[in-house]
Amino acid sequence: MPKALGFALAAVLAIVALGFGGRAYANRAMSTRALTPKTLGSGTPASAGLPFSRVAVETGDRTLIGWWVRARADSGRTPPALLFLHGNRSSISDYIGLQKFLYRQGVSSFVFDYSGFGASGGSASLKNAYADAASAARVFADSAGKSARKVAMGSAAGATVLLQAIDSVQPHVNGVVIEGVAASVKESAIRDGRLPKLMAPLVVDVANNVDAARKVKVPLLAVHSFADERFPIEDAQRVVAAVPARTSLVRHWRKGHSALLASSKTCDWEPILRFVKEGALPTARVDTLDACAEAARLAAAQKPTVTPAGTTSVAPPTANPGNTNAPARTKATATRATSTKAPARTATKAAATKTTATKAPATKAPATKAPATKAPATKAPTTKASARIPASKAPATKAPSTKATSTKTPAASTTKTKTTTKTKAPSPTKTTTPAKTP
Numbered sequence: 001m002p003k004a005l006g007f008a009l010a011a012v013l014a015i016v017a018l019g020f021g022g023r024a025y026a027n028r029a030m031s032t033r034a035l036t037p038k039t040l041g042s043g044t045p046a047s048a049g050l051p052f053s054r055v056a057v058e059t060g061d062r063t064l065i066g067w068w069v070r071a072r073a074d075s076g077r078t079p080p081a082l083l084f085l086h087g088n089r090s091s092i093s094d095y096i097g098l099q100k101f102l103y104r105q106g107v108s109s110f111v112f113d114y115s116g117f118g119a120s121g122g123s124a125s126l127k128n129a130y131a132d133a134a135s136a137a138r139v140f141a142d143s144a145g146k147s148a149r150k151v152a153m154g155s156a157a158g159a160t161v162l163l164q165a166i167d168s169v170q171p172h173v174n175g176v177v178i179e180g181v182a183a184s185v186k187e188s189a190i191r192d193g194r195l196p197k198l199m200a201p202l203v204v205d206v207a208n209n210v211d212a213a214r215k216v217k218v219p220l221l222a223v224h225s226f227a228d229e230r231f232p233i234e235d236a237q238r239v240v241a242a243v244p245a246r247t248s249l250v251r252h253w254r255k256g257h258s259a260l261l262a263s264s265k266t267c268d269w270e271p272i273l274r275f276v277k278e279g280a281l282p283t284a285r286v287d288t289l290d291a292c293a294e295a296a297r298l299a300a301a302q303k304p305t306v307t308p309a310g311t312t313s314v315a316p317p318t319a320n321p322g323n324t325n326a327p328a329r330t331k332a333t334a335t336r337a338t339s340t341k342a343p344a345r346t347a348t349k350a351a352a353t354k355t356t357a358t359k360a361p362a363t364k365a366p367a368t369k370a371p372a373t374k375a376p377a378t379k380a381p382t383t384k385a386s387a388r389i390p391a392s393k394a395p396a397t398k399a400p401s402t403k404a405t406s407t408k409t410p411a412a413s414t415t416k417t418k419t420t421t422k423t424k425a426p427s428p429t430k431t432t433t434p435a436k437t438p
Helices: 002-033 092-104 126-144 157-164 166-172 185-192 209-213 233-242 266-278 291-301 326-350 361-368 404-412
Strands: 053-059 062-069 081-085 108-112 150-155 175-179 220-225 247-252 304-306 312-314
Touching: 053 108, 053 126, 062 092, 062 126, 081 092, 081 126, 081 157, 092 108, 108 126, 126 150, 126 157, 126 166, 150 157, 150 166, 150 266, 157 166, 157 175, 157 209, 166 175, 175 266, 209 233, 220 233, 220 266, 233 247, 266 291
Parallel strands: 081 108, 081 150, 150 175, 175 220, 220 247
Antiparallel strands: 053 062, 062 108, 304 312
């Protein structure tokens, strides 16, 4: 009996030891296998026509290699500078295009390889990468200058390194940018199938970015693709929600993991460039504006068009060019109709006759037929008054022009009319109607 009990106790101890040993091994594997290094390529910024300097960063017993590309000073002002922490399975030679883009935008940039990556010494691990980021941030701040605005940016695995080393990095920068961030390394490993779900409870999360985000004290800008197949945008939302400092999340419209880095369009980078240069964050906590699509829409709306008359016009973005003149034409017609009736009423009051022909129907006709440019000469209608006026032709009058200003001419003009009858009208013979009245 005691012998069986001893075997049982030994088996339990073996299981416990195996469990602790397996957990330790899994945790170590999570830390070391989270990063996959890549050797340095043959290209340099000089191959892209960029002025650069090779920088050696000492960290512990390791030497890191980085490249400085300095932008030209604008009006004597020190250009802003960006410290870039790249992602997994890459090296600084993969980001020559990014440094060229930033250089053209007036932004200096410093990229470096973590331990075991590129030409940097040491072995690749998350622990070493955190120390690398701290050392690189100190060198970056000293080299950029006190007057320069300094921002650290991490992409994918670089965002994890940046957040995990935030206590050592943020004293040297004015803000941080994270692109394509994961909520945690453990969750990412479970999603990728690298960590079985049955073993997940035994493994410590070596990099929980939601917890690390609570330590951020400088303004933070997060940028994430709406269709990231590796790290869903919900990961970025959780990280941003945990940041106590000023922050904003930009959901960009390039499909794929870290797809922003493949774009050299200024509209895609506009939120990051504004933050790097000015420290400005989008007003919305989550900005979903497709900047490139909006820029294309405004450009199309303001594109010059050739009208049938041969003139070139630029349509406003929100207005309908086809209806801009319609109200003016309607008002002009209404003005002509009112102004042409007014002289007829005045003439009726001025002539003390009972005839109804003094309403001058011939004068009213041009008002309704606006397109006519010249009205025919009209004869004044005969009346049944005691005396008869010889048939005299009224002076030919031109119909008012299509311009509203010409409609004032009939109302303002006065003509002196001499009658051949001996009957006297109660009003003076000076009338305001173009036709002769009895």
